[in-house]
Amino acid sequence: MQYRIIIFFILIFQITFISCGYDEEELYEPQLNVCCFLQGYQRPRCVIVDRSYSMDEPSEGFIPDAQVIMRGKWFVDTFAFSDFDGAYHSTNPFSNIYPESTYSLTVFRQDFDTVFAQTCVPGDFTIRFPQPGDTVTRTDTLVWTKSTGARYYYGYFVDWHQTGYHFWHIPDTTDTLVRMPIPYYLYDLLSGHYTIQIQAADVNYLNYSQFDENTDSLLQAGVEGGIGVFGSFVSHDVPAYFLTE
Amino acid sequence: MFLLFFFLIHGYGSVSGFVTDASNGEKLAYANVYLENTEYGGATNEKGYYIIQNIPSGDYRIMYSYIGYSLKTLHIQIQPDQNTTMNIELSPEVIEMEEINVSAERLRFEKEVEVSHVTFTPREIKSVPGLFEKDLIKTLQLMPGIVAMHDLSNKLYVRGGSPDENLVLLDGITVYNPSTHLFGLFSTFDPDAIGDAELYAGGFPAKFGDRLSSVLDVATKEGNSKKLAGNVSIGLVTSKLMFEGPIPKGSFLITGRRTYFDALVWAYAKITSDTISLPYYFYDGMAKINFNPTFNDRFTFAGLGGLDIITFETQTDTASKEKIDLEWGNRGTSLRWRRVFNPRFYGEIIGSWSNFLTHFRYQDYEDPTSNLHFYEEIIDYTMKSDFNYFSSETHTTDFGFDAKHLRIEYNLDVTEQRLVEQREHTNLYTVYLQDKWSVIPHILSLQAGLRVIYSTLGERKSVDPRLGLKYHITPNMAFNCSVGKYSQYLITINSQESYFSIFDFWRIIDTLHATPTSYHVIAGIERWLDDNTRFTVEPYYKHYYNLLLPSDNAMMFSAPSESLKAGEGYSTGIDVFFKKSFKDVFGWVSYSLCFTKRKIGNQYYSPRYDRRHNLNIVLGYTLPASIPVINKSVLNIRWYLATGLPYAEDLARYRYRHFYSRNDYWYTDYEWFVLNGPRDARRLPISHRLDMHLEKDFVLFGLNGSWYIDVINVYDKENILFHTWDYDEDPPEKTEYTLLPIPVPSIGVSFKF
Numbered sequence: 001m002q003y004r005i006i007i008f009f010i011l012i013f014q015i016t017f018i019s020c021g022y023d024e025e026e027l028y029e030p031q032l033n034v035c036c037f038l039q040g041y042q043r044p045r046c047v048i049v050d051r052s053y054s055m056d057e058p059s060e061g062f063i064p065d066a067q068v069i070m071r072g073k074w075f076v077d078t079f080a081f082s083d084f085d086g087a088y089h090s091t092n093p094f095s096n097i098y099p100e101s102t103y104s105l106t107v108f109r110q111d112f113d114t115v116f117a118q119t120c121v122p123g124d125f126t127i128r129f130p131q132p133g134d135t136v137t138r139t140d141t142l143v144w145t146k147s148t149g150a151r152y153y154y155g156y157f158v159d160w161h162q163t164g165y166h167f168w169h170i171p172d173t174t175d176t177l178v179r180m181p182i183p184y185y186l187y188d189l190l191s192g193h194y195t196i197q198i199q200a201a202d203v204n205y206l207n208y209s210q211f212d213e214n215t216d217s218l219l220q221a222g223v224e225g226g227i228g229v230f231g232s233f234v235s236h237d238v239p240a241y242f243l244t245e
Numbered sequence: 246m247f248l249l250f251f252f253l254i255h256g257y258g259s260v261s262g263f264v265t266d267a268s269n270g271e272k273l274a275y276a277n278v279y280l281e282n283t284e285y286g287g288a289t290n291e292k293g294y295y296i297i298q299n300i301p302s303g304d305y306r307i308m309y310s311y312i313g314y315s316l317k318t319l320h321i322q323i324q325p326d327q328n329t330t331m332n333i334e335l336s337p338e339v340i341e342m343e344e345i346n347v348s349a350e351r352l353r354f355e356k357e358v359e360v361s362h363v364t365f366t367p368r369e370i371k372s373v374p375g376l377f378e379k380d381l382i383k384t385l386q387l388m389p390g391i392v393a394m395h396d397l398s399n400k401l402y403v404r405g406g407s408p409d410e411n412l413v414l415l416d417g418i419t420v421y422n423p424s425t426h427l428f429g430l431f432s433t434f435d436p437d438a439i440g441d442a443e444l445y446a447g448g449f450p451a452k453f454g455d456r457l458s459s460v461l462d463v464a465t466k467e468g469n470s471k472k473l474a475g476n477v478s479i480g481l482v483t484s485k486l487m488f489e490g491p492i493p494k495g496s497f498l499i500t501g502r503r504t505y506f507d508a509l510v511w512a513y514a515k516i517t518s519d520t521i522s523l524p525y526y527f528y529d530g531m532a533k534i535n536f537n538p539t540f541n542d543r544f545t546f547a548g549l550g551g552l553d554i555i556t557f558e559t560q561t562d563t564a565s566k567e568k569i570d571l572e573w574g575n576r577g578t579s580l581r582w583r584r585v586f587n588p589r590f591y592g593e594i595i596g597s598w599s600n601f602l603t604h605f606r607y608q609d610y611e612d613p614t615s616n617l618h619f620y621e622e623i624i625d626y627t628m629k630s631d632f633n634y635f636s637s638e639t640h641t642t643d644f645g646f647d648a649k650h651l652r653i654e655y656n657l658d659v660t661e662q663r664l665v666e667q668r669e670h671t672n673l674y675t676v677y678l679q680d681k682w683s684v685i686p687h688i689l690s691l692q693a694g695l696r697v698i699y700s701t702l703g704e705r706k707s708v709d710p711r712l713g714l715k716y717h718i719t720p721n722m723a724f725n726c727s728v729g730k731y732s733q734y735l736i737t738i739n740s741q742e743s744y745f746s747i748f749d750f751w752r753i754i755d756t757l758h759a760t761p762t763s764y765h766v767i768a769g770i771e772r773w774l775d776d777n778t779r780f781t782v783e784p785y786y787k788h789y790y791n792l793l794l795p796s797d798n799a800m801m802f803s804a805p806s807e808s809l810k811a812g813e814g815y816s817t818g819i820d821v822f823f824k825k826s827f828k829d830v831f832g833w834v835s836y837s838l839c840f841t842k843r844k845i846g847n848q849y850y851s852p853r854y855d856r857r858h859n860l861n862i863v864l865g866y867t868l869p870a871s872i873p874v875i876n877k878s879v880l881n882i883r884w885y886l887a888t889g890l891p892y893a894e895d896l897a898r899y900r901y902r903h904f905y906s907r908n909d910y911w912y913t914d915y916e917w918f919v920l921n922g923p924r925d926a927r928r929l930p931i932s933h934r935l936d937m938h939l940e941k942d943f944v945l946f947g948l949n950g951s952w953y954i955d956v957i958n959v960y961d962k963e964n965i966l967f968h969t970w971d972y973d974e975d976p977p978e979k980t981e982y983t984l985l986p987i988p989v990p991s992i993g994v995s996f997k998f
Contacts, residue, residue, distance in 0.1 A: 052899035
């Protein structure tokens with residue numbers, strides 16, 4: 001009996017030793033990393049095609065040999081890579097982006113999953129206050145009409161140096177107007193002429209800009225099969241004079 | 246008619262009493278007591294008490310035996326309908342202590358219906374190599390089903406349970422943070438003061454409750470009732486003193502321990518006019534007084550206290566600039582009254598107070614607005630009773646009542662203003678009843694119990710049934726089985742998955758959350774190959790409900806978090822244990838296979854203490870007299886092999902491009918983002934380590950003493966604890982960290998007087 005127990009323990013020892021050293025299964029395959037934002041009433045901007053890297057891989061620059069196709073209601077646009085800026089650019093002169101329209105993006109590259117992305121451009125809107133040339137003070141409230149489909153509004157006070165003072169706002173859902181008091185965090189804005197720029201952003205734009213790598217999981221803002229963002233926005237601006245009290 | 250006549254002319258009596266050690270008065274648990282040339286006999290219980298019932302009246306020779314002690318035979322006359330009290334002292338013979346324990350375990354195997362149970366003697370605890378200091382918890386970590394998080398961990402993860410699921414008792418006092426000394430490296434228990442320690446790794450009886458996984462019941466020595474004795478130990482980190490002796494109708498024991506690194510550093514600084522200082526030390530102590538006013542009554546007062554202290558002060562040239570004080574520690578007292586009401590009815594009542602406090606104060610002498618004061622403590626008042634009723638030869642009934650008042654207080658003052666003042670309290674009332682039924686004597690035993698708990702907070706109750714079975718397939722082999730439900734009304738709000746935690750932050754389960762419960766199913770085989778060789782195989786399954794789990798963010802140090810997530814989980818596996826003792830050699834092999842999962846929402850994950858395989862080998866050997874210098878010294882080695890622990894790994898990195906929609910140059914500005922894997926994405930590499938302990942007795946100036954040398958990590962295995970990535974490098978550079986990068990020796994010496 002004792003010999004059997006000794007043999008039993010030798011077996012356990014061997015099994016333990018073998019089992020303790022796990023063969024790690026591959027938990028992650030590198031994916032394409034696609035970034036593209038569309039702006040209403042503009043031609044498509046560039047598409048950046050990059051990839052993710054396993055921890056032991058050295059990084060590379062942009063991926064130049066992907067196939068990038070954007071589709072709208074009235075166009076199909078095959079993008080071409082530019083060595084100048086490492087981005088893909090539109091080749092179809094009739095590609096135009098319109099509010100409340102849906103656009104898709106397909107990125108294919110050998111050895112990677114194909115990325116499919118989609119965005120619906122938010123509806124147009126009008127800035128009600130300020131009007132061009134108005135004076136704005138800290139106690140004023142910015143007012144604009146609600147953009148259909150917009151999940152978020154970004155804005156800037158852009159001074160004559162082209163320095164932008166950023167602010168943001170989540171609209172309430174009941175009113176047809178969006179009202180936003182001048183944010184307290186713009187307390188250091190000096191008196192002067194500014195261009196007030198307001199952008200209505202879609203949900204992908206919102207998810208991308210608010211992504212937190214520590215708490216959120218995979219960065220997929222409107223993107224499937226890879227990581228990245230395919231977002232859109234509509235932008236309007238108005239010149240105004242900002243007066244500190 | 247013949248039987249009736251037989252009964253009428255004979256009548257029946259009984260004999261009962263305590264069996265103790267003649268040299269120091271310590272109880273002898275599981276000593277053999279039997280009447281010569283009859284079938285009447287039994288063994289003492291864990292308190293050293295025995296009773297043999299239904300003995301036909303007449304003259305007998307009663308024999309008391311215990312391995313390692315001389316046999317005692319006495320004449321006894323059994324009177325009809327009377328009990329004869331025989332309190333016996335046995336004198337020790339010169340035999341190794343570990344054999345005594347094996348024998349006690351063997352008797353326990355024959356008597357008790359219990360699974361997953363191990364006992365430890367001080368000798369076993371001290372025989373395991375330790376880093377600077379021997380430690381009970383370190384020894385327990387070598388048992389099957391128990392894993393340690395890392396090379397220095399002093400917490401018990403029992404069968405996939407977290408440390409806060411373990412009930413830890415010291416002389417009846419609940420110890421809420423048993424491993425707090427030196428940032429969790431040492432436990433509260435001084436090995437020199439421990440009489441015995443019992444661990445139920447699962448399936449514990451109805452007598453115990455309020456925890457989901459296991460019970461560690463530690464009893465200090467009774468104190469020498471025959472003569473004054475003591476022990477002084479000097480180690481690299483601590484020095485200890487133990488003093489024990491008789492008092493009128495009783496005995497006492499007192500111990501004390503303190504680190505003195507700070508004093509050495511202070512002395513060095515004074516001599517060299519250096520400014521260095523070590524702002525940390527800890528001390529603890531235990532005391533016990535036994536008083537036996539009558540043969541049937543014993544009063545025991547026990548107390549423990551300890552404090553870890555960090556005091557750190559920064560100074561300018563002329564005055565103090567700021568000061569940090571941090572203190573934490575366990576304190577507790579208990580008063581126990583044990584009474585033999587009649588030979589069949591035995592019981593004890595314990596009143597105890599337990600307290601764990603944490604006190605942090607930051608004082609900025611230049612800017613008092615930064616002052617901070619944090620104070621937290623848990624206070625436990627318990628009145629507990631346990632009774633044993635030996636109703637017949639086949640039935641032993643245990644029952645008891647437990648009333649506990651729990652209070653948790655925490656305050657936070659900033660700039661002398663009280664920001665947080667929180668008080669939580671509840672009363673827990675518990676009754677339990679348990680019957681052990683010898684269905685077929687020496688073959689089949691059943692133990693059924695029920696524990697009912699009522700909590701005044703939320704007016705909730707738990708009904709926890711327990712059932713155990715033991716079937717002796719042969720006199721040396723038994724099948725054990727146990728099922729039961731377990732409830733817990735206290736939780737910790739700091740992560741139990743952190744590598745280091747100085748102390749736990751306990752909270753009472755509030756009315757918004759259901760009571761955490763677990764169900765244990767354990768079945769196993771226990772086989773005795775001879776009187777000194779034990780072999781057990783125990784598969785088990787444990788399921789948890791209503792767990793409250795902190796987030797996984799705290800990997801290194803656990804911090805309190807109020808945002809707990811409700812979850813459940815399970816652990817299942819098999820434990821194998823082989824223990825052998827020869828004359829000069831003893832040791833054990835333990836192996837555990839365990840699968841532990843927790844579930845939050847629909848997502849299962851392996852907590853960081855999920856070790857899949859864990860193998861421990863402990864071997865003690867008394868070196869032959871022919872070896873020079875270290876002849877007759879005891880050499881202990883310990884080796885372990887274990888699967889690496891799961892951890893959340895960074896899986897990949899990618900560029901996150903900052904987008905400024907007001908210009909076109911957005912894609913040139915980026916930063917690297919990391920794709921985090923799930924919290925159990927990877928496992929650390931396999932870990933193993935060899936430790937050695939050499940101890941030799943000597944006599945110096947008439948004093949008995951011993952010295953020891955410990956070497957931890959003999960062959961310099963760098964077991965990786967965690968690693969970091971340097972993302973400034975491309976590809977990122979990995980740096981691995983270990984706790985024991987070199988073999989660590991320690992030495993010590995002790996004297997007995």
